[in-house]
Amino acid sequence: MAKKEVTSKPAARSASKTLSSTSTGKASKSAAGSALSQRKSPEKQTSTAAAKAASTVLRDGRTSKDSKSAAGSALTQKARAPKAGGGTDSGGPRRKDK
Secondary structure (H helix, E strand, O other): OOOOOOOOHHHHHHHHHHHHOOOOOHHHHHHHHHHHHOOOOOOOOOOHHHHHHHHHHHHOOOOOHHHHHHHHHHHHOOOOOOOOOOOOOOOOOOOOOO
16 A cells, blocks of 8 residues: 655755765665655655665664655655565454354
8 A cells, every 4th residue: 555655844855965965875865865756746655775775874873864864754655565474364362263
């Protein structure tokens, strides 16, 4: 199911700063580009590659606050993968039929 979220104005500003910085790494720019492309487009979703880049950015301690903001926004807009095994089982305790 598609998520209907867009990048906020502050996160878009952070993404713009990240993209224009000369010292920013490839993963940060990938996540920032994804976030910025979704500024006013709720139908767009973050790709798997951009989501992986965003995850890398968020885990890296050397990354700037602006890069992390843009990466967080991009990751928020990634559709969740369906759980393995399918079905509608909640995973809770099974009820015994009498």
